[in-house]
Amino acid sequence: MKVRESSIPGEAYWSTFFDPACTLDVLMADIVGCGNIVEFGCGYGTFTLPAARRTTGIIAALDIDPDMVDCVRRKAESGGLINVQAAICDFVTDGTGLPAASQSHVMIFNLLHLQHPVALLQEAHRVLQPGGTLSVIHWRSDIPTPRGPSLDIRPTLGQCEAWIKEASFEGVTAVDLQHCCPYHFGLIGRR
Ligand SMILES: C[S@@+](CC[C@H](N)C(=O)[O-])C[C@H]1O[C@@H](n2cnc3c(N)ncnc32)[C@H](O)[C@@H]1O
Incomplete structure (x- = not known):
């Protein structure tokens, strides 16, 4: 089941909201010798491709939309990134299908x-x-933003933090993404 309000605008517009390298520098700062990574809902691969360059492991780029999966595959191929495995997957209904304890991020x-x-x-x-570590970013609701889901379903940083803790993550911490994607907040947690 596709996540509500999860459609993505045109890529040129979407990419104006993020400095992916800067964002990953912050979110993955404490990760040393990263192994396998999985990205839930990879979209255009805005973060997939830069993340793939930071690990010697496999990056599983999962998305329900075949066009997004094709897009990421094409980019990985043209970029010579053989560690990207893009796959069509409905992780809301079926989970990721990945083995337990198989990912570092x-x-x-x-x-x-x-x-x-x-x-x-x-x-x-x-x-x-x-x-292993989890990283989350989402659109802020405390300032006006040019995109993002409706405010009535948009979670706050505090809500996300509570959900991440409820899912048994430890060391849940907010990170400052002001210089990387000012319309977003970021959180990291550890299993
Ligand atoms: C708003 S986009 C974000 C893309 C990417 N994470 C980014 O930030 O650039 C959400 C993505 O999740 C995908 N998606 C929505 N529901 C999904 C589901 N149930 N299983 C897998 N992917 C899903 C959409 O197709 C879309 O590409």
């Missing part, structure tokens, strides 16, 4: 306005190896 970006966020975060927790 999970990325959930612009998605936590879904109906059952804790269930998704529990799936993220299941696939992470002990000590």
Whole structure:
């Protein structure tokens, strides 16, 4: 089941909202020798491709939309990134299908306005190896933003923090993304 209000605008416009390298520098700052990564809802691969360059492991780029998966595959191929495995997957209905404790990092970006966020975060927790990390970004609701889901379903940083803790993550911390994507907040957590 596609996440409510999860359609993405044109790529040129979408990419104006983020400095992906800067964002990953902040979110992945404490990660040393990163292994496998999974991205829930990879979209155009805005963050997938830069993340793939930061690991020697496999990055599983999952999306329900075949066009998004094709887009990420094409970009990975043209960029010579053989560690990107883009796949069509409905992780809301079916989970990721990844083995338990198989990932060192999970990325959930612009998605936590879904109906059952804790269930998704529990799936993220299941696939992470002990000590593995989760990173989350989402549109802020405390300032006007040019995009993002409706305010009535848009979670606050505090709500996301509580959900991440409820899904059993430890060391849940907000990070400053002001210089990377000023319309977003970021959180990290550890299994
Ligand atoms: C708002 S976009 C964010 C894309 C990317 N994370 C980013 O921040 O650039 C959300 C993505 O999640 C995908 N998506 C929505 N529901 C999904 C589901 N149930 N399973 C897998 N992907 C889903 C959409 O197709 C879309 O590409």
